[in-house]
Amino acid sequence: MNISARNIFKGTITSIAKGAVNAEVTISLTSGAPIVSTVTIGAVERLGLKKGMEASAIIKASTIILGTDLHDAKVSARNILCGTITRLIDGPVSCEVDLEIGGGETLSAVITHGSAKNLGLAEGGHACAIFKASSVIIGVE
Incomplete structure (x- = not known):
């Protein structure tokens, strides 16, 4: 399947x-x-x-929330995977972000263009994926 x-x-x-x-x-x-x-x-x-x-x-990529500075953040989501942004496709409405999370694994998230801009996301930068x-x-x- x-x-x-x-x-x-x-x-x-x-x-x-x-x-x-x-x-x-x-x-x-x-x-x-x-x-x-x-x-x-x-x-x-x-x-x-x-x-x-x-x-x-x-x-699903659309269920993932991204953050950049989670040192003192307390969230109810059980899953937080951090890594390096390896690819960023920015569009006028949405942005696709690929995050290398270790072990050769890449996680993809789709967030709004405004959120990507507010977070200052860029290839090579650090981010964390959060999902319930x-x-x-x-x-x-």
């Missing part, structure tokens, strides 16, 4: 914390960076998710 989401990260499930309705699943990338996803218990069972198995974390666990879809082979 091909999908339109451009952020597809393969990794290993390192933990599953089950609640009454949802589960928090952590997928560690080859770089060691964790991505946390919140899915239903039914999805965990239907996909046969288990600690140690390979899985993919899928994130509920924005992460899990895929398995």
